[in-house]
Amino acid sequence: MADEQQQESTPAQAALWRRPAFRAVVFQALLVLALCMVGYYLFTNTLHNLEERGISTGFGFLSLEAGFGILQSLIEYSETHTYGRTFFVGLLNTILVSGLGIILATLIGFVMGVARLSRNWLIARIATVYIETFRNIPLLLQIMFWYFAVLQPLPRPKQSLSVGESFFLNNRGFYLPSPVLEEGFWLVMVAIAVAIVTVVVLARWAHRRQEATGQQFHTVYVSLGILIGLPLLAFLAMGMPLSWDYPALKGFNFKGGMVIIPELAALLMALSIYTGAFIAEAVRSGILAVSHGQTEAAYSLGLRPGVTLRLVIIPQALRVIIPQLTSQYLNLTKNSSLATAIGYPDLVAVFAGTTLNQTGQAVEVIAMTMAVYLTISLAISLFMNWYNKRKQLVER
Amino acid sequence: MKKIYAIASAVALATAFSTTAQAGATLDSVKKKGFVQCGVSTGLAGFSSADDKGNWAGLDVDICRAVAAAVFGSADKVKYSPLTAKERFTALQSGEVDMLSRNTTWTLTRDTSLGLNFAGVNYYDGQGFLVAKDLGVKSALELDGASFCIQAGTTTELNLADYFRANKMSYTPITFDKSDETVKAFEAGRCDALTSDQSQLYALRIQLKDPGSAMVLPEVISKEPLGPVVAQGDDEWFNIVRWSLHAMLNAEELGVNSGNVAKMMESKDPNIRRLLGLEGIKGKGLGLQDGWAASIIKDVGNYSEAFERNVGMSSPLKIARGQNALWNKGGLQYAPPIR
Numbered sequence: 001m002a003d004e005q006q007q008e009s010t011p012a013q014a015a016l017w018r019r020p021a022f023r024a025v026v027f028q029a030l031l032v033l034a035l036c037m038v039g040y041y042l043f044t045n046t047l048h049n050l051e052e053r054g055i056s057t058g059f060g061f062l063s064l065e066a067g068f069g070i071l072q073s074l075i076e077y078s079e080t081h082t083y084g085r086t087f088f089v090g091l092l093n094t095i096l097v098s099g100l101g102i103i104l105a106t107l108i109g110f111v112m113g114v115a116r117l118s119r120n121w122l123i124a125r126i127a128t129v130y131i132e133t134f135r136n137i138p139l140l141l142q143i144m145f146w147y148f149a150v151l152q153p154l155p156r157p158k159q160s161l162s163v164g165e166s167f168f169l170n171n172r173g174f175y176l177p178s179p180v181l182e183e184g185f186w187l188v189m190v191a192i193a194v195a196i197v198t199v200v201v202l203a204r205w206a207h208r209r210q211e212a213t214g215q216q217f218h219t220v221y222v223s224l225g226i227l228i229g230l231p232l233l234a235f236l237a238m239g240m241p242l243s244w245d246y247p248a249l250k251g252f253n254f255k256g257g258m259v260i261i262p263e264l265a266a267l268l269m270a271l272s273i274y275t276g277a278f279i280a281e282a283v284r285s286g287i288l289a290v291s292h293g294q295t296e297a298a299y300s301l302g303l304r305p306g307v308t309l310r311l312v313i314i315p316q317a318l319r320v321i322i323p324q325l326t327s328q329y330l331n332l333t334k335n336s337s338l339a340t341a342i343g344y345p346d347l348v349a350v351f352a353g354t355t356l357n358q359t360g361q362a363v364e365v366i367a368m369t370m371a372v373y374l375t376i377s378l379a380i381s382l383f384m385n386w387y388n389k390r391k392q393l394v395e396r
Numbered sequence: 397m398k399k400i401y402a403i404a405s406a407v408a409l410a411t412a413f414s415t416t417a418q419a420g421a422t423l424d425s426v427k428k429k430g431f432v433q434c435g436v437s438t439g440l441a442g443f444s445s446a447d448d449k450g451n452w453a454g455l456d457v458d459i460c461r462a463v464a465a466a467v468f469g470s471a472d473k474v475k476y477s478p479l480t481a482k483e484r485f486t487a488l489q490s491g492e493v494d495m496l497s498r499n500t501t502w503t504l505t506r507d508t509s510l511g512l513n514f515a516g517v518n519y520y521d522g523q524g525f526l527v528a529k530d531l532g533v534k535s536a537l538e539l540d541g542a543s544f545c546i547q548a549g550t551t552t553e554l555n556l557a558d559y560f561r562a563n564k565m566s567y568t569p570i571t572f573d574k575s576d577e578t579v580k581a582f583e584a585g586r587c588d589a590l591t592s593d594q595s596q597l598y599a600l601r602i603q604l605k606d607p608g609s610a611m612v613l614p615e616v617i618s619k620e621p622l623g624p625v626v627a628q629g630d631d632e633w634f635n636i637v638r639w640s641l642h643a644m645l646n647a648e649e650l651g652v653n654s655g656n657v658a659k660m661m662e663s664k665d666p667n668i669r670r671l672l673g674l675e676g677i678k679g680k681g682l683g684l685q686d687g688w689a690a691s692i693i694k695d696v697g698n699y700s701e702a703f704e705r706n707v708g709m710s711s712p713l714k715i716a717r718g719q720n721a722l723w724n725k726g727g728l729q730y731a732p733p734i735r
Contacts, residue, residue, distance in 0.1 A: 171585055343572045357485065
């Protein structure tokens, strides 16, 4: 009886291939299959074509000796290292310029964004002119400008501008003394670490105390005192275990010390000033998005304008700013590949440039380079999304 | 730009239908489109540079023109793709250009792993150094610790590293994409010396605001045989490019030039008659019309004419024939006989 009932009810239900759920799964499976097949076809076809044209394939070239020099390297590198090493040299140079660029652009952007809303006429106009100028000139031109028009006309090494006998500025770079750590410096490092931990703990304690009792603590002054005082004490106690390596003109160039090459300086300036203008606009829009009533409420509670900005406006504005900030950071990182125009040895110039050309393995090299930019961009995105979540409105 | 090229060719290689490179495919496609697409430099006086009207001229350009003359009977049926050193091989590999005539050094790696074939040597060169006169340097061995402006993606980068390693000296490389960027940086004093093939140094020197302020050092630190390049896998096209060059050299050897080629048609010398396509195998072996070499000589001239016009004594570069003289005049230029 039960069986009959079930049989009767089946016609009411649509046939298997007419059920929406089933069809959705089938179509999606088909789509995935088709994509996989296209991918597989592209892959095998590439290999086939490369072989057909007598072009070598595979990643074996990474372990061959590179045989060319690179202008700037954060890790040890010479001509005898491998092509694989050139990848890391380029990658680190890219990360260096993007990292510094992000920090500088953020600073410039926040200052200029707030300045544009300033009630001081002159400050507001200066910020407006800055933003409208640098936002509207192509980045490549700005890079060329800083490199060829600003840094190259600096004097030559023999006529360097100098401060004392330790800082030199010429068209080969900015030379400055580099610290040489001597025995006993470890204690200073320990002192720095201890100071940082102490300051963090102190700030938390002060915050909790203020929430509980309303009493304020001079966190800033005390923290500064700890951060400077503790390492200084350790430094003096160990008998000043630090010396300086001064740059000096030997032969054609300065030797010793540290150098900031003009390629890095030009690229960094162009990237941070250009991106800073966009960030300034993002900051302005974020601040304007906070209703004016908030400011008035804060003033009527007796808060000073600075404190209002820091404690009331910025935290709310950040919710609007962060998503835009993320895309500016991504842009800056990707724009750093314009480095090749002025000879800064970034990943694109070194690896996707010289290495590609010397080995001729375009497909492998470009694939690796694209994977790197994708990874860096996704990492920035992930971090910023996490930060954004933290800063989102938490309703209590 | 180079990025776009590299990516485009990577994509092109990935998506191109797997057509086997057949013998004759290039000649057919060249004939169909009606011109030779020739990869040249982005501007190197004497070898390949464009004037203000966009007309290309130079020793390398003349090879492109010779191939067009051989195929079409007219040297003007060429279109030029200016390529940087970094872009050149991918452009040829992906079929963007039919041939490359772009002061390119013939090396084992390039010949064997890039899917290319070198069709011959149209200029024997070697790497040298250009320094400012007021630097007071007389030899490359005095350049320890100096910085060098170089063009990226060239054998120059590798030779420089080798030379300094062999002589236990240190150096700083500053690499740019284009050769005029290296000149600009050299002029601004970013580097102490500019290094490149010697022929290029002479060409770049006349680009300086004050050419007299710089000098080329006597050392030649490498062998740089420069020549036209074609993609591997099409022997017929390879032969056409190779023999276009050989025809120019044979013409010089036989004393045939653009001025006397019409008169030479009546010559009784069997060597000249074979060159001009009046006797022997004529154009059959190459799949061209019989007068292929005659049109090269008529439109472009023989090797000596091309050399003198572009880089030799009647040009601003004033380079002596030296190694590039014919084999029977103390040089290295030697072409197999046309018979």
